[in-house]
Amino acid sequence: MNRFTFIFVVCIYALFLVFQAFVEIPLNNQLLGASFFILLFGIPHGAIDHVLFFRKRKMSQLKFYTIYLGLILAFILLWFWQPVISFVIFLLLSAFHFGESQLVDIKLKLKWRTLLFFSWGLALLASLVYYNIHELADITALFQDTKDFSVVYNERIFFWFYALTNAFTVLAIGYLFFSDLLSFKRFSSEIFLIGLIHLTFYLFPFIIGFTLYFVILHSIMVMNQEFQFFKSERTDFSVLDFLKLLMPYSFLSIFFTTVLVLLAYHGILNISVPFLAIIIISVITLPHAIVMNIFYNK
Amino acid sequence: MLLDIQVMRPDDYVGFTFFIGYMAMFAASVFFFFERGSVDDKWKLSLLISGLITGIAAVHYFYMRDYYMATGDNPTFFRYVDWTLTVPLMCVEFYLLTRAAGATKSLLWKLIIASVWMLVAGYIGESFNPEGGDTAHSVKWGVISTIGYIYILYAAWFGEVAQLAEKSNSEVVKKGVRTLAWFVLVGWAIYPIGYMCMEGGWLSSVMSPSDVDLWYNIADAINKIGFGLVVYNIAVTESK
Numbered sequence: 001m002n003r004f005t006f007i008f009v010v011c012i013y014a015l016f017l018v019f020q021a022f023v024e025i026p027l028n029n030q031l032l033g034a035s036f037f038i039l040l041f042g043i044p045h046g047a048i049d050h051v052l053f054f055r056k057r058k059m060s061q062l063k064f065y066t067i068y069l070g071l072i073l074a075f076i077l078l079w080f081w082q083p084v085i086s087f088v089i090f091l092l093l094s095a096f097h098f099g100e101s102q103l104v105d106i107k108l109k110l111k112w113r114t115l116l117f118f119s120w121g122l123a124l125l126a127s128l129v130y131y132n133i134h135e136l137a138d139i140t141a142l143f144q145d146t147k148d149f150s151v152v153y154n155e156r157i158f159f160w161f162y163a164l165t166n167a168f169t170v171l172a173i174g175y176l177f178f179s180d181l182l183s184f185k186r187f188s189s190e191i192f193l194i195g196l197i198h199l200t201f202y203l204f205p206f207i208i209g210f211t212l213y214f215v216i217l218h219s220i221m222v223m224n225q226e227f228q229f230f231k232s233e234r235t236d237f238s239v240l241d242f243l244k245l246l247m248p249y250s251f252l253s254i255f256f257t258t259v260l261v262l263l264a265y266h267g268i269l270n271i272s273v274p275f276l277a278i279i280i281i282s283v284i285t286l287p288h289a290i291v292m293n294i295f296y297n298k
Numbered sequence: 299m300l301l302d303i304q305v306m307r308p309d310d311y312v313g314f315t316f317f318i319g320y321m322a323m324f325a326a327s328v329f330f331f332f333e334r335g336s337v338d339d340k341w342k343l344s345l346l347i348s349g350l351i352t353g354i355a356a357v358h359y360f361y362m363r364d365y366y367m368a369t370g371d372n373p374t375f376f377r378y379v380d381w382t383l384t385v386p387l388m389c390v391e392f393y394l395l396t397r398a399a400g401a402t403k404s405l406l407w408k409l410i411i412a413s414v415w416m417l418v419a420g421y422i423g424e425s426f427n428p429e430g431g432d433t434a435h436s437v438k439w440g441v442i443s444t445i446g447y448i449y450i451l452y453a454a455w456f457g458e459v460a461q462l463a464e465k466s467n468s469e470v471v472k473k474g475v476r477t478l479a480w481f482v483l484v485g486w487a488i489y490p491i492g493y494m495c496m497e498g499g500w501l502s503s504v505m506s507p508s509d510v511d512l513w514y515n516i517a518d519a520i521n522k523i524g525f526g527l528v529v530y531n532i533a534v535t536e537s538k
Binding site: 001003006009010013014016017019020021023185188192 | 455483
């Protein structure tokens with residue numbers, strides 16, 4: 001167990017007690033809490049993509065921002081043209097990114113690494129959906145513009161998807177251990193983490209389960225990887241230096257995201273808040289995942 | 299002592315595990331006491347503590363078994379008496395294992411206080427919960443109890459215990475303490491889960507109180523005997 005898993009465990013116990021007190025938390029309160037933590041930790045973990053990129057690759061600033069913002073724009077357009085396809089792309093991209101951030105230090109050939117990352121991330125997302133499929137279908141059906149996604153929630157298909165991806169991931173991790181590519185300490189930690197994630201997704205509602213994973217096991221962990229990178233470049237690099245680096249772009253992103261969400265909330269934008277949130281997260285994820293892939297591999 | 303013969307259904311798994319638990323704890327105690335003679339002097343106290351943990355549990359399981367057979371109820375009172383004695387002793391094991399690396403008496407007392415704190419709060423939360431369940435009561439004592447547990451968990455994984463184990467220059471001690479930390483993380487998790495299954499609790503619809511007893515019995519046997527076996531392994535390996 002590392003420190004992030006420890007924080008995760010502490011939060012699970014804290015939530016146990018919250019649920020012991022309230023039994024159920026209304027959807028609006030869940031969304032409010034989740035948005036707060038995702039904005040506070042999720043946005044900053046991708047706020048220094050440009051800094052990381054220029055540490056790893058040489059490119060003119062103009063070219064970088066054109067590509068970066070161009071990808072965001074292209075993905076926004078795709079969302080309005082083909083929402084279901086965009087949603088699937090978003091899930092695949094997220095799966096790879098989650099898997100990569102978790103298992104990046106495992107030494108494997110590129111094609112096996114890619115397969116492992118996809119498998120880990122897909123197992124995570126499949127489990128999240130499978131354990132909460134009815135709740136998710138209900139939330140999706142609440143809004144006119146998210147109704148289309150209901151076709152995705154087929155319990156039978158998701159069961160097989162969940163079972164196969166999880167079986168493959170666990171077998172792959174087991175294989176790595178028996179091939180001496182993974183120490184016993186790491187192997188047991190990974191298996192424990194998978195179990196813990198399953199327990200979280202099973203016990204808690206969809207939004208809370210995902211937020212717990214995304215904030216602690218992804219965003220905070222990635223920020224730590226970023227911090228360690230800067231620290232390896234400059235030994236006197238402090239947490240304060242890191243926060244100073246994160247802040248300007250985090251504030252900008254949080255500001256614009258909040259404005260967009262408020263516009264949608266008050267009906268000025270003709271789009272539901274959850275749909276807008278999915279679009280915002282996905283369009284940020286696309287260039288972020290690409291930059292992080294470069295960051296991890298160079 | 300002669301007991302009235304109680305009829306036991308073949309599918310009474312709770313009763314079954316009370317019997318198995320009792321015998322397993324008793325056998326483990328005999329084993330640890332006898333094996334004290336085969337390890338170096340510095341490990342004898344650790345094995346004595348291991349034997350005491352399973353021995354105290356065996357006596358309580360003897361009473362809990364009869365109580366359950368006679369009433370069919372959860373022997374919550376006996377459980378907490380058992381845990382209040384055995385869990386601090388498990389914490390003593392952490393101290394004994396890391397003593398050579400510089401563990402102080404203050405660490406010992408901190409661990410003992412945290413474990414007693416955790417159990418007394420848990421007992422008040424569970425036993426004095428009014429009929430039908432009082433959420434405010436169970437949450438308040440649940441929070442207090444959890445603080446003690448989180449402290450022990452932190453100490454075993456990252457805090458003083460973990461740091462001392464790293465300093466110990468013994469791979470066996472390092473691995474042993476890490477294994478015991480896994481017991482605290484995974485094995486002890488059943489207790490807060492059980493707490494939430496009490497009447498009116500969040501998980502009461504997932505697991506009934508009688509099912510909780512089944513899991514408590516299995517977890518107790520694994521945690522206490524397992525804990526002792528890890529200590530025994532360290533003692534034997536370091537004595538070679």
